[in-house]
Amino acid sequence: MSVTHTYTLANGYKxxxxxxxxxxxxDGEEAYNSVKWALESGYRHIDTAEAYGNEDSIGRAIKDSGIARKDLFITTKLWGTNSYEEASAALEKSLKDLQVDYVDLFLIHWPNPKAFRPDFVTRNANIWKAMEDGVKAGKVHSIGVSNFHERHLLPLLEVAEIKPVVNQILVNPSDQQLDIVEFNKAHDILTEAYSPLGTGKIFGVKELQDLAKKYGKSVAQIVLNWQLEKGYLPLPKSIHAERIAQNVDIFDFKLEADDIERIDGLHGKAGLAKNPDEVDF
Ligand SMILES: NC(=O)c1ccc[n+]([C@@H]2O[C@H](COP(=O)([O-])OP(=O)(O)OC[C@H]3O[C@@H](n4cnc5c(N)ncnc54)[C@H](OP(=O)(O)O)[C@@H]3O)[C@@H](O)[C@H]2O)c1
Known part of the structure; x- marks a missing residue:
């Protein structure tokens, strides 16, 4: 396996x-340079979102790289939209800022934002329709969700003409959200693991430091290798060239079964995922 190895989504896209x-x-040099270094290190899959406020810097880095569009996989996400019209407009803005004709993957960022909480089911159905129309218009290849639990996915699956193929959720050794992972699997939805390094908190876990010593690897490399072993798709972030390269130098070792089990047992050691029905945004 290598950084350009692919999973196949339920709709056939790789x-x-x-x-x-x-x-x-x-936004600016930080986002631009980090994406530039990532592409130089071999990454071909970039994860951003309207809410990150850096799509234009990322678009510039992608364009300046000279890499053919077909060889890249670009994901963005919808934030505070509540209607078909707002979601359609948000897609157009993301395409313009990223300087692309289509995105590979378009996600609903959170299922139940505070402002729409009384009626998240209708909100999600309305914006899903706009996302489906984005697919039909060739502006999006695949659509999916993020931070969705079973109670958010079930009503969406009932109305979806085009099924979600990805659920991007927090997954790292400290919170593996196995109930959602199992639900995803049962519905042909790929689990993307966000905050795979616990937004930096995972580095303080003693058991992982010990494993890093044992294998002569960094804690990040141990954790990312474990993610792949589990069939997840990790999305590590860094703004430092050396770490960016290190985080894809993870394919030349295999964790022993006992060590995988040890990592499986680290629940709660570096924080837990937020409950989407209680987030303060
Ligand atoms: N859908 C959602 O709601 C959602 C939510 C959160 C995240 N995400 C996605 O998932 C991505 C990753 O999650 P995340 O940003 O929370 O963080 P993460 O990848 O779990 O961890 C990033 C942190 O670890 C540090 N780091 C990275 N590689 C390192 C290494 N090899 N050695 C030491 N430190 C290292 C980074 O520092 P430096 O940057 O200073 O190097 C940064 O502080 C996000 O960027 C985003 O694309 C999605």
């Missing part, structure tokens, strides 16, 4: 097994 995260990469 998706590189590691994506590059860009949340909290500041």
């Amino acid at each position: 998706i590189p097994v590691v994506g590059f995260g860009t949340w909290q990469s500041k």
Whole structure:
């Protein structure tokens, strides 16, 4: 396996097994350089979102790389939209900022934002329709969701003409959200693992430091290798060239079964995922 190895989504599109995260990469040189370094290190899958406020810097880095569009996989996400019209307009803005004719994957960022909480089911159905029309117009290849639990996915699956093929959720050794992972699997939905390094908190876990010593690897490499072993699609983020390269130098070792089990047992050691029905945004 390598960084350009792919999983196949339920709709037949291929998706590189590691994506590059860009949340909290500041718009401007920081986001531009990190994506530039990621592409130079071999990543071909970039994860961004309207809410990250850095799509234009990412678009510039992609364009300047000279890499053919067909060889890249670009994901973006819808944030505070509540209607068909708002979602359609948000897609147009993302395409313009990213300087692309289509995105590979378009996600609903959160299922139940505070402002729409009384009626999230209708809100999600309305914006899903706009996403489906984006697919029909050739502006999007695949559509999916993020931070959805079974109670959010079930009503969406009832009205979806085009099924979600991805659910991007927080997954790292400290919170593996196995109930959602199992639900995803049962519905042919790929689990993308966001915050695979616990937004930096995973580095303080003693058991992982010990494993890093044992294998002569970094904690990040141990955790990302474990993610792939589990069949997840990790999205590590960094703004440092050396770490960006290190986070895809993860294919030349195999964790022993006992060590995988040890990592499976680290629940809660570096924080838990947020409950989407209680988030304050
Ligand atoms: N859908 C959602 O709601 C959602 C939510 C959160 C995240 N995401 C996606 O998932 C991506 C990753 O999650 P995340 O941003 O929370 O963080 P993460 O990838 O779990 O961790 C990133 C943190 O770890 C540090 N780091 C990265 N590689 C390292 C290494 N090899 N050695 C030491 N430190 C290292 C980074 O520092 P430096 O940057 O300073 O190097 C940063 O502080 C996001 O960027 C975003 O694309 C999605």
